[in-house]
């Protein structure tokens with residue numbers, strides 16, 4: 604009976620902690636999204652300074668239009684994912700991932716990222732790939748786990764199940 608009670612309390616505590624983490628992540632995400640909308644008129648200039656690319660401010664109107672699409676896409680989950688999973692690299696399922704990028708643009712918020720640029724033969728490339736900021740973002744961690752691959756239907760990477768190693772004693776010839 605006490606064992607059952609202890610297990611119930613433990614389960615309740617874990618689920619409460621998970622709910623609290625989700626609440627904090629969502630609050631931080633909403634703060635970021637709100638901040639981006641407030642700073643919208645300045646974002647072309649800020650991105651030009653941050654990523655050292657003059658085109659964002661030169662093409663001001665186009666950058667604002669793309670930025671609105673970008674922020675909407677961010678609000679659909681990537682910012683929460685960042686605070687919940689990417690910071691601290693909390694991966695729900697320990698997996699090994701193999702493959703390489705085919706530059707399809709799916710993981711760039713389904714091609715809605717403001718920094719995504721068309722490359723040759725229907726491929727895409729990141730316009731801020733050179734930036735250290737990109738490396739500490741969702742983009743730098745992709746794919747983090749199986750859910751990440753599924754979320755964007757990534758054709759380049761696959762989860763490889765971990766195979767336990769069995770030691771076999773070598774028999775003398």
Ligand code: SF4
Nearest residue numbers: 704705708710757759
């Ligand atoms: S979804 Fe996969 S293959 Fe496509 S750009 Fe992203 S990492 Fe590359």
